[in-house]
Structures are given as structure tokens and as C-alpha cells.
Amino acid sequence: MNPSKRREKAKNRRESGRFILIPHAVLTSSDYIGLSYKSKALLVDLAYQYNGRNNGDLTAALGYMQTRGWKRSATLTDAVQELMVANLIIKTREGKFQNPHSRCALYAMTWQQIDECEGKDLEVAPTATPPRKFSLEKQSKHPLLKA
Structure with a gap:
């Protein structure tokens, strides 16, 4: 029996997908x-690209992000910069814009380990643990969350 059928039968529910x-x-x-x-x-749109094996190969290129509803390159640039300053993403490859060898910048989420991304020429080495360990950090007290 395949794994999804076993899970469905064991837990009496269907596979939920990604x-x-x-x-x-x-x-x-x-x-x-x-x-x-x-x-x-x-x-959220960067996390949407993550499949469990490609952290480090996430793009914020306008050409792709337009399919997700983004319209302006400047808005994306500002948002990427803000996420990097907050240490929620890191740049794993610098973008180059030269014909015919243009390539987009790539990013990784800091709460997941960085994966080996074959053929992507990442400038950051794969890691066995996440670059940032949120579970070890003192969390802020959000008024709606119980401690």
C-alpha cells in the first residue's frame, strides 16, 4: 500500500497536499x-516556493512574482531588503544582469536549513541546521497569544 493510502486509512483522512x-x-x-x-x-510567497528540498533556490524576481500578483520591481526590492534586515531571509546568490548570462538573485528562509541546490551556483554553502534558531531566541509577548 502506498504511503498516502496508509496515512489516509490510519488517520481516517485524506492527504492534504502541499x-x-x-x-x-x-x-x-x-x-x-x-x-x-x-x-x-x-x-509567504517565498515560503510558497519551498518544497522541502530547495531552501536557497527561492526567487523574488519580478517575472516570477507577477504570477503571484506582484506588479512593481521597486516594491519587491523594498520587501526583500526589509526581510534581509529582519534576518528572516538571506541571499544565497547575487543576481547578474548581463546578456546572455543573466540570472536572478536567490534566497533562503533562515528558519530552515539551506539545501544543496544542484546547478544553481549558490554563494552560500548548504547547512545541517537553520542559519537562525528561532526556538532558542526569547520571543516577544504578543497580546493575543498565551504564554
Whole structure:
């Protein structure tokens, strides 16, 4: 029996498909809470690209992000910068814009380990642990969350 059928039978539910995983420790951090709405939206769109094996190969290139509803390059640039300053993403490859060898910048979420991304020429080495360990940080007290 295949794994999804076993899970469905064992738990009496269907496979839910892919989902976005942003831990509560990230969402309750003061770095996340202090973000602008555009940066929070970009973080969700970057997390949407993550498949469990490609952290470090996430793009914020306008050509791709237009399919996600983004319209302006300047808005994306501002949001990327804000996410990097907040240490929620890191740049894993610098973008180059020269014909015919243009390539976009790539990013990784800091709460997941950086993966080996074959053929992507990442400038950051893969890691066995996440670059930022939110679970070890003192979390801000959000008024709506119980301690």
C-alpha cells in the first residue's frame, strides 16, 4: 500500500497536499511582527516556493512574482531588503544582469536549513541546521497569544 493510502486509512483522512510551514516562533518574533504588510506577503510567497528540498533556490524576481500578483520591481526590492534586515531571509546568490548570462538573485528562509541546490551556483554553502534558531531566541509577548 502506498504511503498516502496508509496515512489516509490510519488517520481516517485524506492527504492534504502541499502547505506552507512558517513556525509560530517566527510569526511571534519581534522581527516578523515589525514587518510591513508587503514584506509579510513576500515572505509567504517565498515560503510558497519551498518544497522541502530547495531552501536557497527561492526567487523574488519580478517575472516570477507577477504570477503571484506582484506588479512593481521597486516594491519587491523594498520587501526583500526589509526581510534581509529582519534576518528572516538571506541571499544565497547575487543576481547578474548581463546578456546572455543573466540570472536572478536567490534566497533562503533562515528558519530552515539551506539545501544543496544542484546547478544553481549558490554563494552560500548548504547547512545541517537553520542559519537562525528561532526556538532558542526569547520571543516577544504578543497580546493575543498565551504564554
